Amino acid sequence: MNFALIGYGYWGPNLARNIKSIPGINLKYICDVDPDRGKNINFRYPGTGFVCDCEAIANDKEIDAVLIATPVKTHYLLCKMMLDNGKDVFVEKPLAYSTDHAQELVNLAEKNEKILMIGHTFLYSPSVNEIKKIINSGELGEIYFISSSRVNLGKHQKDVSVLWDLAPHDLSMFHYWLESNPHWVSCNGNNYIIKDIPDVAFMHLNYPGDICVNLEIAWLAPSKLRRVAIVGSQKMLVYNDMETLEKVKIFDKGVDYKDPESFGEYQLSYRSGNIFSPYISSQEPLYLEVLDFYNSIKNRTQPVSNGRLGLNIVKIIEKAEQSLNNKGEQVKLV
Ligand SMILES: NC(=O)c1ccc[n+]([C@@H]2O[C@H](COP(=O)([O-])OP(=O)(O)OC[C@H]3O[C@@H](n4cnc5c(N)ncnc54)[C@H](O)[C@@H]3O)[C@@H](O)[C@H]2O)c1
Known part of the structure; x- marks a missing residue:
C-alpha cells in the first residue's frame, strides 16, 4: 500500500517513523512546503521522495492513503483535496477548525466511501x-x-x-x-x-x-x-x-x-x-494508531478514532x- 505524509515539522517525523515500521506500507512521499524540511529524508528513508507541493500527491493515482500533520487551519483544505482525489485520509487532531468544516469532511468521506481518521493518539x-x-x-x-x-x-x-x-x-x-x-x-x-x-x-x-x-x-x-x-x-x-x-x-x-x-x-x-x-x-x-489506520484501509472498517468522533471533539x-x-x-x- 502506498502512503504519503504531508507536514514534516515537529510531529510529522514521529508519524513517518511509525509508518516505516509497519510492513505492508510503502511511504512513497513526504511533503512539506518548507524545502529545508526535506534535507535528510533521502538519508533517513531511502526510497521515499520529497515534494513541496501536495498536488503531486493528490494527482498520483498510486497513492492509496495520506497522513496530514500540518497546522490546524490547513487541515480542512488538505483533507478535502485528498478525499476529492480518492485517498483514504488520516489527519492530525483536531479534524478541522470549525464544526461546519469538520461536518463537511465527514460527509465527504462517507459519500466517497473513504476512511477518515483523526490523530487522537490517546x-x-x-x-x-x-x-x-x-x-x-x-x-x-x-x-x-x-x-x-x-x-x-x-x-x-x-x-x-x-x-x-x-x-x-x-x-x-x-x-x-x-x-x-x-x-x-x-x-x-x-x-x-x-x-x-x-x-x-x-x-x-x-x-x-x-x-x-x-x-x-x-x-x-x-x-x-x-x-x-x-x-x-x-x-x-x-x-x-x-x-x-x-x-x-x-x-x-x-x-x-x-x-x-x-x-x-x-x-x-x-x-x-x-x-x-x-x-x-x-x-x-502512535504505532498502534498508524496500525489502526492501515488495518481500517485494508479491511474497509472504521478506525477507533474515526471522523464522527473527531467531529464531536471539534x-x-x-x-x-x-x-x-x-x-x-x-x-x-x-
Ligand atoms: N497527536 C499528537 O499527540 C500531536 C502532537 C503534536 C502535534 N500534533 C498535531 O500535528 C499537527 C502539526 O503540528 P506540529 O507541532 O508538527 O506543527 P509544525 O508547525 O511543527 O509542523 C507543521 C509542518 O507543516 C508544514 N506545512 C504547513 N502547511 C503545509 C501545506 N499546505 N503543505 C505541506 N506542508 C505544510 C510546515 O512547513 C511545517 O513543517 C497539528 O495538527 C497538531 O495538533 C499532534
Whole structure:
C-alpha cells in the first residue's frame, strides 16, 4: 500500500517513523512546503521522495492513503483535496477548525466511501484502554466526576489557542470512556503571551448522568502535569502519564452515606483500603494508531478514532471557545 505524509515539522517525523515500521506500507512521499524540511529524508528513508507541493500527491493515482500533520487551519483544505482525489485520509487532531468544516469532511468521506481518521493518539494509549476496561467493569462504581490537568511550559502555537491544541487529547479520552457527549460546556481563560491566542484555559463540562468534568490546559505552567483523576462511588483512579511505571492507580477509597433512621444525625463512613496498579503494556500509542489506520484501509472498517468522533471533539472546542469569549457563560451542545 502506498502512503504519503504531508507536514514534516515537529510531529510529522514521529508519524513517518511509525509508518516505516509497519510492513505492508510503502511511504512513497513526504511533503512539506518548507524545502529545508526535506534535507535528510533521502538519508533517513531511502526510497521515499520529497515534494513541496501536495498536488503531486493528490494527482498520483498510486497513492492509496495520506497522513496530514500540518497546522490546524490547513487541515480542512488538505483533507478535502485528498478525499476529492480518492485517498483514504488520516489527519492530525483536531479534524478541522470549525464544526461546519469538520461536518463537511465527514460527509465527504462517507459519500466517497473513504476512511477518515483523526490523530487522537490517546485513544491508542494502553493506559487509556486499561482505564476504559476498568470503568466498563463497574469497579469504580457510578462515576461522580473527572478532573484533568494538561499543563506545562509548552510550545505556543501561532495559529490556534491552547483549546484547539491541547483539549482534543482530554476531550477524546472523556468521549471514549463515558461514551457520550457533554450537555454543556463553560470555559474561562486568557492570553498572556501572544495577543488573542489564549494560552491558559479552564473548562467545565457536564456529561449525562450529571458527571462533572473539569479540565485545565495551559502552555504556561511551572511544571508538566498530565494527570486525570476519576472519582467513582466505589473506588477512585488516578492516571498520571508522567510516571514511567504505575501510570494507573486504583484507590479503594470512598465515603458511604447513611440516611438517619430516626431523628438522629446522618452517618458517613470513610473507606481507605488498598492501592492497586495494573500491568500496562509499553507499546507506543502512535504505532498502534498508524496500525489502526492501515488495518481500517485494508479491511474497509472504521478506525477507533474515526471522523464522527473527531467531529464531536471539534463541536465541543468550538462551544468552549464561544464560552471563553463570553466570560465563561454555559453553552449548550445540541
Ligand atoms: N497527536 C499528537 O499527540 C500531536 C502532537 C503534536 C502535534 N500534533 C498535531 O500535528 C499537527 C502539526 O503540528 P506540529 O507541532 O508538527 O506543527 P509544525 O508547525 O511543527 O509542523 C507543521 C509542518 O507543516 C508544514 N506545512 C504547513 N502547511 C503545509 C501545506 N499546505 N503543505 C505541506 N506542508 C505544510 C510546515 O512547513 C511545517 O513543517 C497539528 O495538527 C497538531 O495538533 C499532534
